[in-house]
Amino acid sequence: MATKTKKAETKSFADDPINKSLSKDDKIDLLRQMVRVRRFEQIALTEYQNDKMGGFLHLYIGQESVACGTISILGEHDHVITAYRDHGHALNVGMGMNECMAELFGKATGCSKGKGGSMHYFAPDKNYWGGHGIVAGQTPLGAGLAYGVKYLGQKGSCLCYLGDGAINQGAFHESLNLAELWDLPVIYVIENNGYSMGTSQERSSAHPKAGLALRAEGYGMAWDQINGVDLYEVRAKTKKALDRAHNESKPTLLEIFTYRHKGHSIADANADKYRTKEEIQRYMQEHDPITNFKEVLITEGIIEEADYKNLVKEATKEAMEAVKFADESPYPDVSEITDDVYWEVDNNTEAGRTGKHFFH
Amino acid sequence: MTRKISFRDALKEGLDEELAHDDNVVIIGEEVAQYNGAYKVTEGLWKKWGDKRVVDAPISEAGFIGMGIGASMLGIRPVMELMFYSFAYVAFDQMMNNAATCRYMSGGLINVPIVVRGPANGGTSVGATHSHTPENIFANMPGLKVVSPSNAYDAKGLIKTAIRDNDPVYFMESTVLYGQEWEVPENSDLEDGELLIPLGKADIKREGTDISLIGHGRAVITSLEAAKILEEEHGISAEVVDLRSIRPLDEDTILDSVRKTHRAIYIEENKPFCGVGAQIASTIQERVFDYLDAPVLRITSVDAPAIYSPPVEKEQLPTAADIVEKTLSIC
Structure with missing residues (x-):
């Protein structure tokens, strides 16, 4: 199984108003964001192998254009929620490498104080609501964030990301029904990397050739398919969905074709067994969104190869500093295990002081 | 002499008062609005409060309960009705994983002020699937609160407190008690002007x-x-x-x-x-x-x-x- 990414047809999408309005610096920033995500994760992988963290590490390498492109067009009342492959979204909403790396290391200075780990990054001050570990478990929450935006009378939306493996979960279909039934301004973004863990789409989903986004038809919902290799296309087509959410309070289902270079997680020992080495190589060499956008910017005369190398160098330095920060940070104290369980207890309210909340 | 009202009406009064108390309170559930509630707990509330505040949900517990959890993270206070608490199992991942752990996994950055209420009882000859009493199951999960009132007075005072609580509260009732009456004072007869009973007080x-x-x-x-x-x-x-x-x-x-x-x-x-x-x-x-x-x-x-x-x-x-x-x- 190969996914449906293809080389960028940048010409048309570069001319889309949302891309036309980008300054040279804006474009360099977009490339920088993708490079930051990649270097953060490559260095996190090294630290994982150095035994600095436990559990899972689901890498986003190869998919960077999806989070970068979609999040780059969001405004004040637009919210983001995703599944466990969440580092790219976190850095794109503006979370720092320090708190993200420290979270991987299980440190008290982590974004979730070391209580969430790789799969559970949160930053509500940046409209970022996780980081969720159960496949499709976040999809009703995404509908709820959109419901909240609408209830509060705001012109906003929720971008709710899910993998292609999540589309067969009941919670997702219930969410689609509610979103269309109640005109919720939610945009479901299927990051279709072709594999639900080690199972290809042919072996997991009915009618995969027609495209997964077509399932929206069953709910009368608008949908679109996007070549994830092309950052301009991601931005242009997501903008249409965002306008639909903002102006009509209607949902959209987007399917963005992408590819993960690494396994499902670091624990995926078969990453090059259920996919051929040739397939992986082909995607890395010909369909990489960072290489692609770098070439676009070189062609546009905005950067030279040396500028790109400089971006990589800067991102590497930032990630290495984050490793140092994480290394030097303390672990949470054992006494803090029971903090952050109940709001009323944490805030020492009368309700929090009444009755016994913990039974250890 | 204090008036007597049914458990059902006491709950309804509590819900009605909280709809008035906070614009962000919204009642969502199957048949809660136009049908007036499968057990008539919400009877008349849709007529009084309209489409925005009392919402009929499709039979889709994982979807709408999860949706309520998501909305609550933005400060909405959804009061979700399960027609039977037995249906919580259909929404188990949302109720157990998401409602209970979002606060924890965010290091305390999020809270989930949601109430999920409904009947959790046997004794009505509806068979095993509709007679579950899962209070122990949910009380096992840190992050959740579980309330089970025995009478109309407590039901009113506890539901109001549950709605104002900033943590997820699972509120389990008994259909056998819905029609029974207890003394519940009018607000005008209360010193504080309303009936609030703290959680955690036997x-x-x-x-x-x-x-x-x-x-x-x-x-x-x-x-x-x-x-x-x-x-x-x-x-x-x-x-x-x-x-x-x-x-x-x-x-x-x-x-x-x-x-x-x-x-x-x-x-x-x-x-x-x-x-x-x-x-x-x-x-x-x-x-x-x-x-x-x-x-x-x-x-x-x-x-x-x-x-x-x-x-x-x-x-x-x-x-x-x-x-x-x-x-x-x-x-």
Whole structure:
């Protein structure tokens, strides 16, 4: 199984108003964001192998254009929620490498104080609501964030990301029904990397050739398919969905074709067994969104190869500093295990002081 | 004289008052609006408050409960009705994973001020699938609060507090009690102008000296019937302790009662294995062992799925006769 990414047809999408309005610096920033995500994760992988963290590490390498492109067009009342492959979204909403790396290391200075780990990054001050570990478990929450935006009378939306493996979960279909039934301004973004863990789409989903986004038809919902290799296309087509959410309070289902270079997680020992080495190589060499956008910017005369190398160098330095920060940070104290369980207890309210909340 | 109203109407008053108290309170559930509630708890509220505040949901518990959890993270206060608490299992991932752990996994950056309420009881001949009593299951999960009122007064005061609470509260009722009436004062007769009962405060429903009959939900009413029989026919003075809220738990009131009576039985309509009574019995033996004159006993439903057969199901649940018999075995 190969996914449906293809080389960028940048010409048309570069001319889309949302891309036309980008300054040279804006474009360099977009490339920088993708490079930051990649270097953060490559260095996190090294630290994982150095035994600095436990559990899972689901890498986003190869998919960077999806989070970068979609999040780059969001405004004040637009919210983001995703599944466990969440580092790219976190850095794109503006979370720092320090708190993200420290979270991987299980440190008290982590974004979730070391209580969430790789799969559970949160930053509500940046409209970022996780980081969720159960496949499709976040999809009703995404509908709820959109419901909240609408209830509060705001012109906003929720971008709710899910993998292609999540589309067969009941919670997702219930969410689609509610979103269309109640005109919720939610945009479901299927990051279709072709594999639900080690199972290809042919072996997991009915009618995969027609495209997964077509399932929206069953709910009368608008949908679109996007070549994830092309950052301009991601931005242009997501903008249409965002306008639909903002102006009509209607949902959209987007399917963005992408590819993960690494396994499902670091624990995926078969990453090059259920996919051929040739397939992986082909995607890395010909369909990489960072290489692609770098070439676009070189062609546009905005950067030279040396500028790109400089971006990589800067991102590497930032990630290495984050490793140092994480290394030097303390672990949470054992006494803090029971903090952050109940709001009323944490805030020492009368309700929090009444009755016994913990039974250890 | 204080007026008497039904458990159902007390809940409705509580919901109505909280809809007025906070614009962000929204009632969502199957048949709660235009149908007026499957058990009529929300009767009239849609007509009074309109489409935005009282919302009919499709039969889609994982979807709409999860949606409510998401909305609550933005400060909405959804009060979700499960037509039966048995349907919580359809929404289990949302109720157990998302509602309970979002705060924790975000290091305390998020809170989920949601209420999920509905009937959790057997005794109505609807078979095993519709008769679950999952208070012990949800109370097992740190991050969740579980409330189970036994009467109309408590139901009103607790539902109002639950809605104002900033943590997820799972509120379990009994359809058998919905039509029964209790004294519930008008707000104008209350010093504070409204009825709010804190979570985590048990209530002595009847004072006694010889044995503590401790329970939650409808089992408290059954215990009160038993206490009357014990006094009238056996000269035994039973104290009846109503937990009201299971988590947070008022251990002090339980332990004080046992220190006084030296004997305790926990009564609940749940099944015995790892039930609420198991937790309470463990606490009693650990904390006031020296005060005990007899083993702590438990009375639960007979340990099988809820049987359909109407007269037999009545025997599956704890009866006043069961409580009297067990009391006599240790008094």
